[in-house]
Amino acid sequence: MNMPDITEEHVDLFYQKLKQGVESSGYHLNPDVEFTKELLKSILINQNRYKYGACPCRLASGVKEEDLDIICPCDYRDPDLEDYGSCYCGLYVSGEILSGERQLTSIPERRPGPDDRKKPKKVQGDLPATLSLPVWRCRVCGYLCAREDPPETCPICKVGKERFERFI
Numbered sequence: 001m002n003m004p005d006i007t008e009e010h011v012d013l014f015y016q017k018l019k020q021g022v023e024s025s026g027y028h029l030n031p032d033v034e035f036t037k038e039l040l041k042s043i044l045i046n047q048n049r050y051k052y053g054a055c056p057c058r059l060a061s062g063v064k065e066e067d068l069d070i071i072c073p074c075d076y077r078d079p080d081l082e083d084y085g086s087c088y089c090g091l092y093v094s095g096e097i098l099s100g101e102r103q104l105t106s107i108p109e110r111r112p113g114p115d116d117r118k119k120p121k122k123v124q125g126d127l128p129a130t131l132s133l134p135v136w137r138c139r140v141c142g143y144l145c146a147r148e149d150p151p152e153t154c155p156i157c158k159v160g161k162e163r164f165e166r167f168i
């Protein structure tokens with residue numbers, strides 16, 4: 001099958017759009033523009049190859065349902081930003097890294113192995129009897145909402161509905 005080539009224009013456009021969205025939601029892309037564009041190019045290649053923008057630094061399975069946690073921005077971005085000042089790939093960095101107050105280090109893989117990912121997560125504590133609506137949690141930013149179905153798009157971090165999990 002012939003894949004459309006990813007051109008520099010595609011990458012530039014993606015970069016501009018992403019940067020705008022990212023900065024307006026309080027995140028930062030890596031200030032090394034060349035490096036960042038290389039990562040974005042890999043995401044676009046994955047998008048073409050798998051039909052979802054899997055993390056450029058991890059091996060995708062090709063099955064979207066198995067890889068929802070590593071569609072960029074991955075579920076592990078925020079904890080890694082918190083602990084290491086950068087996401088696993090170095091695409092997103094913290095304000096401290098940006099200002100030079102903190103140095104980039106290598107980041108251990110936080111993603112659980114395939115067997116552990118399949119285990120259903122335990123819901124903590126008993127359910128309040130008065131709660132009539134299910135609570136949904138955005139796996140990327142942690143946003144919670146109580147409603148029949150998860151929102152089409154997370155109002156905080158803008159990822160799609162498929163990135164929500166049932167919280168309660």
Ligand SMILES: [Zn+2]
Pocket residue numbers: 138139140141142143154155156157158159
């Ligand atoms: Zn979110």
